[in-house]
Amino acid sequence: MRIELVQQVLEELNGSSPDVEASALISTDGLMIASALPHGVDEDRVGAMSAALLSLGERAARELSRGTLERVLLQGERGYVIMIASGEEAVLTVMARQNAKLGLLFLDIKRAAESLAGLI
Amino acid sequence: MRIELVQQVLEELNGSSPDVEASALISTDGLMIASALPHGVDEDRVGAMSAALLSLGERAARELSRGTLERVLLQGERGYVIMIASGEEAVLTVMARQNAKLGLLFLDIKRAAESLAGLI
Numbered sequence: 614m615r616i617e618l619v620q621q622v623l624e625e626l627n628g629s630s631p632d633v634e635a636s637a638l639i640s641t642d643g644l645m646i647a648s649a650l651p652h653g654v655d656e657d658r659v660g661a662m663s664a665a666l667l668s669l670g671e672r673a674a675r676e677l678s679r680g681t682l683e684r685v686l687l688q689g690e691r692g693y694v695i696m697i698a699s700g701e702e703a704v705l706t707v708m709a710r711q712n713a714k715l716g717l718l719f720l721d722i723k724r725a726a727e728s729l730a731g732l733i
Numbered sequence: 734m735r736i737e738l739v740q741q742v743l744e745e746l747n748g749s750s751p752d753v754e755a756s757a758l759i760s761t762d763g764l765m766i767a768s769a770l771p772h773g774v775d776e777d778r779v780g781a782m783s784a785a786l787l788s789l790g791e792r793a794a795r796e797l798s799r800g801t802l803e804r805v806l807l808q809g810e811r812g813y814v815i816m817i818a819s820g821e822e823a824v825l826t827v828m829a830r831q832n833a834k835l836g837l838l839f840l841d842i843k844r845a846a847e848s849l850a851g852l853i
Contacts, residue, residue, distance in 0.1 A: 659797065666789060673785070676778055676782055677782055679808075679814060681809060681810045682808075684806070684808035685805075686805070686806040687790050688806075694793060694797055694799060708797060708799070
């Protein structure tokens with residue numbers, strides 16, 4: 614089934630590095646498609662924050678002449694939230710630890726987003 | 734005067750690479766402190782979008798257990814918006830072209846944010 618393949622890509626992404634803590638695929642209108650979240654991370658909260666960031670990020674990118682939004686990164690003192698478009702209709706949200714190496718992480722996330730775009 | 738020193742740091746940052754298009758220092762409550770923006774970039778728009786992103790970014794970082802927000806990056810198909818804390822009371826917002834090298838850019842921005850934090 615398609616959703617199982619989506620789930621498998623998310624779990625592989627989480628397993629790609631110990632620095633990846635959680636990942637979720639969310640429709641551009643803010644609904645959760647699938648998630649691989651550790652115990653204690655609330656799916657609704659991830660969905661709601663992703664949708665809000667996506668919406669504001671798109672507006673800011675447009676208003677500041679950056680064109681169509683492709684990626685959002687938040688860095689906090691305890692880690693990262695990274696969002697990347699997965700095709701036209703979904704967004705991949707990933708949470709990673711603060712000592713993650715961004716270059717490798719971006720590559721893994723981009724590949725996962727491309728695989729997921731082909732599945733949905 | 735202090736504001737002239739702030740202005741000078743922003744202009745030096747813009748001059749550090751042809752990929753840096755604009756920079757502005759904004760108070761954490763969303764008011765413009767100083768800006769070095771090219772013709773055609775609206776100061777109020779940069780201030781408003783920075784304040785909105787900062788506010789939502791802080792909330793998302795907190796809700797998703799990322800701790801205090803340190804950096805926000807938006808990547809659009811036509812370039813980047815990067816925001817970084819400059820001390821406790823201000824945020825440095827930088828707009829850069831789409832082919833900018835992020836590693837070097839982050840270093841330059843971090844150094845400028847540290848200088849600015851010492852001035853305000």
